Amino acid sequence: MERHDNRTANELRTIAITTGYITHPEGSVLMEMGQTKVICNASIEDRVPPFMRGQGKGWITAEYAMLPRATEQRNIRESSKGKVSGRTMEIQRLIGRALRSVVDLSKIGERTIWIDCDVIQADGGTRTASITGAYIAMVTALHQLVENKVIKELPVSDFLAAISVGVLPDGQEVLDLNYMEDSTADVDMNIVMTGKGEFVELQGTGEEATFSAKQLQAMLQLGEQGIQALIDKQKEMLGSITDLVN
Amino acid sequence: MERHDNRTANELRTIAITTGYITHPEGSVLMEMGQTKVICNASIEDRVPPFMRGQGKGWITAEYAMLPRATEQRNIRESSKGKVSGRTMEIQRLIGRALRSVVDLSKIGERTIWIDCDVIQADGGTRTASITGAYIAMVTALHQLVENKVIKELPVSDFLAAISVGVLPDGQEVLDLNYMEDSTADVDMNIVMTGKGEFVELQGTGEEATFSAKQLQAMLQLGEQGIQALIDKQKEMLGSITDLVN
Amino acid sequence: MERHDNRTANELRTIAITTGYITHPEGSVLMEMGQTKVICNASIEDRVPPFMRGQGKGWITAEYAMLPRATEQRNIRESSKGKVSGRTMEIQRLIGRALRSVVDLSKIGERTIWIDCDVIQADGGTRTASITGAYIAMVTALHQLVENKVIKELPVSDFLAAISVGVLPDGQEVLDLNYMEDSTADVDMNIVMTGKGEFVELQGTGEEATFSAKQLQAMLQLGEQGIQALIDKQKEMLGSITDLVN
Amino acid sequence: MERHDNRTANELRTIAITTGYITHPEGSVLMEMGQTKVICNASIEDRVPPFMRGQGKGWITAEYAMLPRATEQRNIRESSKGKVSGRTMEIQRLIGRALRSVVDLSKIGERTIWIDCDVIQADGGTRTASITGAYIAMVTALHQLVENKVIKELPVSDFLAAISVGVLPDGQEVLDLNYMEDSTADVDMNIVMTGKGEFVELQGTGEEATFSAKQLQAMLQLGEQGIQALIDKQKEMLGSITDLVN
């Protein structure tokens, strides 16, 4: 059974990753999954937030936003509204947690890694593309600390990528939903996984629907395949830095 | 292996549910899971939010808060801070989505069911206790609409409860974590499930840790047992209304 | 002439005071005046606000809130609105001032006593019930400091309670108005008084009405009787601590 | 016993009232009580706030502010802080309530009278000066409606003025406290009274102090004298309009 863009159920969209995209950040990636485009920047700040001070360890935090016209309909800017939406908060908390799971914060000193994921064009899967792209930006920034002899070794224990899976109205489980699929799906699940195939985060939601244990297993299997392909791509982009991850 | 409060791995805390707790709301429940106490009120408003108007269907939305001293350390009130935290937003979005999954919104007319979950004492598992208690408050309020002949039948397709499961630092998977367990656990997972055993929501997180597919299966099994027990308790509290759910 | 709930003009509603209501706070009281129910928690923090630092003395501050459905109509949460209403501010300033009038702040060191009054069910007189209940919670918390030998003696100079009085549309002065009376009264007056019968606060308001000197005297007399009864109840609840107040 | 500025206990400060102070408002008064100077403007808007619509009656609402350097120390602007303080809210609610008590809102149609009291120089008693001055501005604006034949008669039932009284640390009750007295007084009471000598509002506060029934009577007597003098001054300023008030 074919999807509306001719992909098979377990087929990812075209992946394009541009490193060094913006000049100033210590790590900068343009992450493209089909028509979804996210600028992922990693910045290093030489201090930690108040609640972390004096512990001799670092912190990783993420912010996520969309350009107003990243979507079909223009959205009001969150700066104009004067507050960040619940959706945005959920996503930025997710990105931060995911990245922290593979970094040994005790090895980066009292530094904060700021991850900024700015969606310039959205077609579904922006939060998972953000995590996958931000991982590369973060590793690049941390590697720069190693190069500058600020820290001794790359404090990254594994690769990390994310993908969405879901169940379409016809009952078909599919990988990497685009916006059209996402907006009609019965079930939507985001999976964050390491290079060793361990789960970091699993968020499955049946909005006005439910899903069975069997459907869960099918989605997990699709997700694992997708993540493995994304991690292969990450290794390719990171080149020789790949060997420093462990 | 015993837990610090002498429970076995698959043992729920003592459940106490008081219905009709507050006078004014259409449904009101004091939900207690061990030392966690949540007032769950359901209010019916005869209109829907702007984005729903004119569709002839209803809406369910939830708000969640803690009294400042529900916890060991006093928290600053969100009204004083002037904004709702990301954690609060996540939880209230979760409660709303969960409840909407078992209600046929097209059968309640242009009405909003407001669910207010106010934690007066917290000892872990406040979001899952909120969902389990709010379900009863909501069904009570909807049943009142039936009694008052405002709607014809109870538009509730199934029972619904939620529970937390997790992995302790010693690797043991456990059910219904209290605060002491939750704050040290490697993995924390919240499961929302229907009476038929279908998943509504699955949120597993390994903060600075990961979990394997095997651990996931063990947690899902514990969760299913816990939810079945909670739903039995819900049926007991709802009495004759139980038969109207389907 | 009889009131709508059969009370006489100088009759208080049924008083119920539960101490030790919530586990975590240093002092916790559920204060009930008829159908009005307020959770009054006292928390001790080992520092004072910036404007008090370095003076070697303490501070008492109060916050007041209502659950959204404490009232007949659901109110929007102040945390959702992003600001605290003028009414709430007035009440919490009143509670704080009242309690400070009977405590020797120079004897508690640089500590803040946080008073949280959360109305879970409202039927008129919530601010006066808050003061009367918060007094007990505060004394309990201060007594714990004495027990723990943090301070030498209970720094409380007198008992303190509050009650509302008013003039009904028929011209009758009455004590302890419930919501139905309060919403139609010509005059509403809140009185805060010490055990020695001294005034701490007097706030009389004739919204779209006025009151004469004679009516004022009648209201003051009713208020004094009511407060004496409340203070008797406080003494009963505080038991042996009662003797330490002076 | 003499006060620090040589006034006797029952002596008001020099009163100066300038009408027609600002060009645009329908009523505009510069109210001076000694060194306290308040611009009181009354504006008429041809609609009422949402909660009043469709009732065929009007509304009176007040706003109060201080210039940042009205006081000895510069205060941060409330517009810069992004919120109005509790003190400001209390005062503007008081001014609005007081003025509404002498106006028949059903006779002004669906109109709002906006009262703006802006303190340009503060030396104690700003809220009572605001009420006394705002009364004149309001009556002027309402009279203009009569002149323009928008309404038939002046819907004002009585005169209205306000003054502060208090107890100094030496136990002396005094009238019309300036800032130096106010900041050290044991008791501070604001009285709003009509031309007929009826109370509209009574707010007595003993911050870290209390007051006896006898002191209360002494303060009320001083207040009544002061208010009578202020109302005489109001009549003088209003000239022939005076006869229309009843």
Place this chain on the structure above:
Amino acid sequence: MERHDNRTANELRTIAITTGYITHPEGSVLMEMGQTKVICNASIEDRVPPFMRGQGKGWITAEYAMLPRATEQRNIRESSKGKVSGRTMEIQRLIGRALRSVVDLSKIGERTIWIDCDVIQADGGTRTASITGAYIAMVTALHQLVENKVIKELPVSDFLAAISVGVLPDGQEVLDLNYMEDSTADVDMNIVMTGKGEFVELQGTGEEATFSAKQLQAMLQLGEQGIQALIDKQKEMLGSITDLVN
């Protein structure tokens, strides 16, 4: 060709400057340009904002506001709206920049000069009147520092005034537009200039219109004349302090 208020194209409105207008500030001026009236207060604070600390130099910052009824239509208070408008921000940034251009900040120590410009009556040209009046208030405040031997000499390098010029719909360039002219003008330009005739700020805007190089020159010439007259007035008001400016 005559203007609607009978002025010639290069004629200023009547200027009235009252010094020492408010008691508390170190410098206080009531600046009147025709019907435009602005209270300009200068306050000295013995510290600088965080971004300036430790540099041994001072800072000048300005705030600008209007009373709600300074204008024909009542405006909502910015404190009630909870935020400062873009227009207000532009104006206060302009005033601050302008004043800083003639003060040697390295000679005033770590002090902040707060400039508060509060428009009590508006008839066009409020921002330029604010600058011209604030200059006098600021110099007065700085001179007081000299008098009190806090600083050695007046750190003011030149006089400074501002005026508006514009092009009316009939093509006529005019000086010092009042509100009626300003609201219909094709071009509006604000000029800030020193006593030596150097530009400090030039802001010309053609809302839904444009202007030629020739019109620009004509406006600049008018502006220069106006500013010279304003500076003559400033010298007169500052009296003997005038000689200390250089």
Place this chain on the structure above:
Amino acid sequence: MERHDNRTANELRTIAITTGYITHPEGSVLMEMGQTKVICNASIEDRVPPFMRGQGKGWITAEYAMLPRATEQRNIRESSKGKVSGRTMEIQRLIGRALRSVVDLSKIGERTIWIDCDVIQADGGTRTASITGAYIAMVTALHQLVENKVIKELPVSDFLAAISVGVLPDGQEVLDLNYMEDSTADVDMNIVMTGKGEFVELQGTGEEATFSAKQLQAMLQLGEQGIQALIDKQKEMLGSITDLVN
């Protein structure tokens, strides 16, 4: 005399304009001036803001933002701060005014053209690059309305571009300052001009410095040259649409 990047005083940086940059907006341009990169999107909304309704004409409004790491130091997001800075407000008001000056709003019906300028990399001149790029995006969007026969003709009266000029510390007037020049310049001036060479906006500022009439003329001359080159580039990008502008 050479500039630090080897440009001559009247030399623009390399201009790169990519049209159709983002898929969803009706007009989308990536505008690059040297290292400054701005995404300029134009969106058409079929209604106008409340203050414009019922007049049968349209509106153009602009929003401007920077990615947090568009600059050398990471800036806090305005959505996180909960408010838009004064600088941002100034810039977006400037962009909106500038674009409105060349569009006949009465010919676009009750529609709003939203202009979003998002700086993804900043190296000086972001506001002028925004105007120049937004002009193309806006014309593209308006042309689409013509193509879709929603409006009859392109309601654009002229070309429009903007550039910065300034005076370096050595007294040299220069065109198109980059960040290093801008941050040290004595004078900074932004010029917005039409294809016919008329001024739309002129904003010259001497922060802690002043400028003479002669320097002003030199800057205006440089600006005019720069703008002419930019408009040539605009014509090239707009191709056949160019002929519809008049």
